[in-house]
Amino acid sequence: MNKHTSEILNNPFLNKGTAFTEAERKQLGLVGTLPSKVQTLEEQCNQTYAQFKRKSTKLEQRIFLMNIFNENRTLFFSLMDKHLVEFMPIVYDPVVAESIEQYNEIFSNPQNAAFISIDRPDDITETLENAADGRDIRLIVVTDAEGILGIGDWGVNGVDIAVGKLMVYTAAAGVNPSQVLPVSIDAGTNNQKLLDDPLYLGNRHQRVYGDKYYQVIDKFVQSTQQLFPDALLHWEDLGRSNAQVILDKYKNDIATFNDDIQGTGMVVLAGILGALNISHAKLNDQKILIFGAGTAGMGIANQIMDELVQAGLTPDEAKTHFYAVDKQGLLFDDTDDLTPAQTAFTHKRAEFTNADELTNLASIVETVHPTIMIGTSTQPGAFTESIVKTIAAHTERPIIFPLSNPTKLAEAKAEDLIRWTDGKALVATGIPVDDVEYKGVKYQIGQGNNALMYPGLGFGLIAATAKILNAQTLSAACHALGGIVDTSKPGAAVLPPVSKITEFSQKIAEVVAQSVVDQHLNKEPIRDVKQVIADMKWYPEY
Structure with missing residues (x-):
């Protein structure tokens, strides 16, 4: 086997394995280095998927898929294309x-x-x-x-x-x-x-x-x-x-972004916009409680804050809509060890007559009556029945997103939230959740999965040759995702399902690229955004 031959078979970007045609084998010096049968990509996929299904644990399945990835990118992505919902949790989270x-x-x-x-x-x-x-x-x-x-x-x-x-x-x-x-x-x-x-x-x-x-x-x-x-x-x-x-x-x-800060924030904002499309309420009227004020929690707060500012509020006005809660309780401007991200969302003790009591979630909810509660705390079961019922007593359609994952770290279960609020809660979770049946209605539960946002966002920025990513483009992407919700259906999800990810990633990419071009932030001249995206899109084909 000459060096050229081994290079092609060991290069995952070029290797087709048994799908090299006889003409290609002749031309590339591969004659006799592969079994005689020339397989189609379809045949390779069927054979590989059968092998995948024989693996007894999820980790073994992942190792098997990684081996395919290392050998032949086209085969790997063709397979993933056919089994996207099944493969996503295996190649990525959890x-x-x-x-x-x-x-x-x-x-x-x-x-x-x-x-x-x-x-x-x-x-x-x-x-x-x-x-x-x-x-x-x-x-x-x-x-x-x-x-x-x-x-x-x-x-x-x-x-x-x-x-x-x-x-x-x-x-x-x-x-x-x-x-x-x-x-x-x-x-x-x-x-x-x-x-x-x-x-x-x-x-x-x-x-x-x-x-x-x-x-x-x-x-x-x-x-x-x-x-x-x-x-x-x-x-x-x-x-x-x-x-x-x-x-x-x-x-x-x-052109840069941090997915834990912005990606998480964007998906959650899109989920909130989707929920508000269902409840016909305004973002400006919401009180937002973030439980778990780490990178993700503060990224979510920043993204919603930017949206409020885009909607015409001053930063100081927007800030009054937030309540950031961490292990110390409600964050005040004199709380010890605040991170730079937390300092933008603190309150003054003088705003509350019971400031010293605001050290746990129950007392904070009782005091501020949030309309939106987001969990990024990894504190399992923190959203208790009494806390959720307190919120539901003070707002028509509470928006409650227990986003911590994996399952064992979630702040609440979707089915409990639906039951405790008599079907009124608009829910998104951090992990995939089955539909919840309650009083004859099937509630679809949106998944606050960053994968709903970053692929389309990133692709749109690359296709548009973006110089930077700014708040205006981020907002456009959130509205594109939040606008996919079917508001007419009882029990509709606040976010679209991962199974349709390829369709709406395309939509988000187009909206993002258009936003870049409209602001003249593209490095290369672009006449037709849709055409540029279509030309750049890669398909797993030989």
């Missing part, structure tokens, strides 16, 4: 968490990722060049894996998050898989279990913070701009202390 926790034990392939070490800043440009290997990179998902939702700090193992996220971009929106780059920034880890594990593959020291960390981030951003000037930079699962700081530093200069 099964990706298992693969991260066992990354050292099951590692077999770097999956074309770039591994940047904080201890070797001089290697950053070379690392990115080597990982890209001459490909035209348009989308980078980068993580330092300090704050992976639900499981915390997993060091270099968290690269699987970036790989999984990019798979969803391709499957949902049609981003070309040869134009994406997953990046791990290995800044060390504070996970003692990993530091003690002889198999751990990352830097074996505590996490580095401060100037040294920010210098590496800066060098990374500069290198990406130099090597891949048309690439969108997507930040994922950074820690509380760094996520907002990094986003704020670069968002006005380059």
